[in-house]
Amino acid sequence: MKRIVVTGGSGKAGRAVVRELIEHEYSVVNVDLVPPPDTLCHFLKADLNDMGQAIDALRRAAGTVERRRPFELADAVVHLAGIPAPGLAPDVTTFQNNLMTTYNVFSAATMLGLKRVVWASSETLFGLPFTREMPVFAPLTEEHPMLPENSYAFAKGLAEEMARQMHRWNPDTSFMGLRISNIIDPLEYAMFADWQKDPNIRKWNLWSYVDSRDVAQACRLALEATHVGADHCIIAAADTVMRRPSRELMAECFPRVPITRAVGEFESLQSTDEAQRLFWYVPRHSWRANC
Numbered sequence: 001m002k003r004i005v006v007t008g009g010s011g012k013a014g015r016a017v018v019r020e021l022i023e024h025e026y027s028v029v030n031v032d033l034v035p036p037p038d039t040l041c042h043f044l045k046a047d048l049n050d051m052g053q054a055i056d057a058l059r060r061a062a063g064t065v066e067r068r069r070p071f072e073l074a075d076a077v078v079h080l081a082g083i084p085a086p087g088l089a090p091d092v093t094t095f096q097n098n099l100m101t102t103y104n105v106f107s108a109a110t111m112l113g114l115k116r117v118v119w120a121s122s123e124t125l126f127g128l129p130f131t132r133e134m135p136v137f138a139p140l141t142e143e144h145p146m147l148p149e150n151s152y153a154f155a156k157g158l159a160e161e162m163a164r165q166m167h168r169w170n171p172d173t174s175f176m177g178l179r180i181s182n183i184i185d186p187l188e189y190a191m192f193a194d195w196q197k198d199p200n201i202r203k204w205n206l207w208s209y210v211d212s213r214d215v216a217q218a219c220r221l222a223l224e225a226t227h228v229g230a231d232h233c234i235i236a237a238a239d240t241v242m243r244r245p246s247r248e249l250m251a252e253c254f255p256r257v258p259i260t261r262a263v264g265e266f267e268s269l270q271s272t273d274e275a276q277r278l279f280w281y282v283p284r285h286s287w288r289a290n291c
Contacts, residue, residue, distance in 0.1 A: 002025070002026055002027055002075060003026075003027045003072060003073070003074050003075045003076075004021055004026050004027065004028050004029075004074060004075065004076055004077070004078060004223065005028075005029050005031055005057060005058055005060075005074045005076075005077045005078070006018050006021070006028060006029070006030050006031065006077075006078045006080065007031045007032065007048060007057070007077065007078070007079045007080055007081035007101075007105060008031075008032055008079070008080035008081030008082065008120075009028075009029075009030030009031065009032055009036065009041075009043075009080070010030060010032040010034045010035060010036040010037075010043075011032070011080060011081075011084060012084075012183055012185060012212055013080050013120065013180070013183050013212055013215045013216070014030065014032070014036075014080045014081075015036060015037075015038070015040075015212075016185075016212040016213055016215060016216035017078055017080065017215065017216045017219045017220075018030055018036075018040050018041055019040060019216065020213070020216035020217060020219070020220050021078075021216075021219075021220060022040055022041060024220060028040075028041040028042075029041060029042050029043075029044055029057075029060060029074075030042065030043045030044065031044045031046050031048070031057040031081070032044075032045070032046075032081065033045060033046070033047060044057055044060060048081055048101040048104050048105060049097065049100050049101055049104065050104070051104045051107065051108070054101075054104035054105050054107070054108040055108045055111065055112065057108075058073065058074045058077060058105075058108050058109060058112055058114065059072075059073055059074075059112065060072070073112060073113075073114075074112075074114055075114065075115055075116075076114055076115055076116040076117065076118065076223055077105060077109055077114060077116075077117055077118070077119075078118045078119070078219050078223070079102065079105045079106075079117060079118070079119035079120065080119070080120045081101055081105075082097060082098040082101055082102070082120070083097055083098055083152070085152065086124065086150040086151070086152035086153070087150075091150065091151035091152075092151065094151050094152050094155070095151035095152075095154065095155050098152065098155040098156070098159075099155040099158060099159065102119065102155075102159045102162065103159075103162060105117070105119075106119075106159075106162060106163065106166050106175070107166070109173055110166050110169065110170040110173045113170075113172060113173070114173055115172070115173065115174065116173070116174050116175075116176070116222075116223055117163070117173060117174070117175045117176070118175075118176045118178065118219050118222040118223055119159070119163070119175065119176070119177055119178070120177075120178055120180055121156050121159065121160055121177035121178055121179045121180070121232050122152070122153060122156045122179055122180060123140075123179050123180065123181045123182070123205055123208065123234070123236075123270065124148065124149070124150070124152060124153035124156065125146045125147070125148055125153050125156055125157050125160075125179060126140050126144050126146070126147060127147030127148075127149060128149065128153070128204055128205050129149070129204035129205070130203065130204055130205075130206075130254075131149075131204075132149060133147045133149065134254060134256070134257055135206065135254060135257045136257075137257065137258050137259070137260050138206060138250060138254070138257055138258070138259050138260070138263075138269045139206075139259075139260070139261070139263065139267075139268065139269045139270060139271040140206065140234065140269060140270045140271060141234070141271045141273070141274065142179075142232060142233060142234065142274050159177070160177050160232055163175035163177055163230045163232075164230040166230075167229060167230035168230075171228070174227065174228050174229055174230065175229075175230040175231070176222040176225070176227070176231055176232070176233075176278070176279075177230075177231070177232035177233075178215075178218055178219070178222065178232070178233065178235045178275075179232055179233065179234045179235065180210060180215055180218075180235045180236075181205065181208040181209055181210040181234070181235065181236040181237070181270055182205055182208060182209045182210065183209075183210055183211075183212050183215055184209045184210065184211055184212065184287070185211075185212050186211065186212075186213070186285075186290060189287040189290045192241055192287050195241055195242065196242065196243055196244075199242060199244065199249050199252055199253055200253060202241050202242070203249070203253045203254070205270075206240075206250075206269035206270060207240035207241050207242050207246075207249060207269065208236050208237070208240065208241070208268055208269060208270045209236070209237050209240075209241050209287070210235055210236045210237045210283065211237060211283070211284075211285035211286075211287075213284070213285050214235070214237065214283045214284060214285050215235060217281070217284065218235045218275065218279075218281050221279040221280060221281055222278075222279050222281075224279070225278060225279035225280075227278050227279065231278060233272070233274040233275040233278055233281075234270050234271060234272055234274065234275060235272065235275055235281065236268050236270040236272055236283070237268055237283050237285065237286060237287075238267070238268055238272075238282075238283045238286060239266045239267065239268055239286050239287075239288065240266055240267070240268055240269065241287065242266070243266075245265050245266065246263050246264070246265070246266060246267050246268075246269055247259065247263055249269075250269070266288075
């Protein structure tokens, strides 16, 4: 699969994914409402709330770059488009936009016969920000119950079920949902210093994060995987955002939450073992190497 559409390719994760795919010699089209700050590949402005535009976007995977071939169907899509976090728009707007755009992209992919859909689910499904609900156990794994606390997370949970059902309808299209942690660009690592004063500042996601370059790596590996089905997995860094040991953080902020296995000194409390099993994801980047 070499012709890839990246929806939301102008965003933080999208730009990293586009760059990663181009570096690995993929033909890429960025589909977004907003042009990217840097032109790395062809940009197609499209509103994915419209089914017709979603279908058209997946049919233009190479033709807009090579004008002699005006249409060429994508092999796969990386779907990152949407309102990227809760609280950025009214709840109903977030829910409607994120669920409708995802439905349209998934439907277009199965209708056109794309082999794979890699898409952004979210860590928020675990019950973030852990105010009303506490973690059931740590480290978090895919077996943790879904406890959506806002419309953003609720839409992600419904999208995971949508992927399972659409794969059932069309087994030729596989889906891989990435429950991505808080995405951090390398230039943002400087702000980690302010978080060290109080562990409560970042307890809302168990002090987790992921480098945007590792998100890009995960998307590429998921595209290249031989796995067939409709699955989801956690994508996080290997460590936490804190200089204090992970067990110490849990003892202070979540003393009643059971820790189910041995945890390394600064090990992430969101496990990426399933992503490693499914497509060999191993996080490469850590803020500790930069600060």
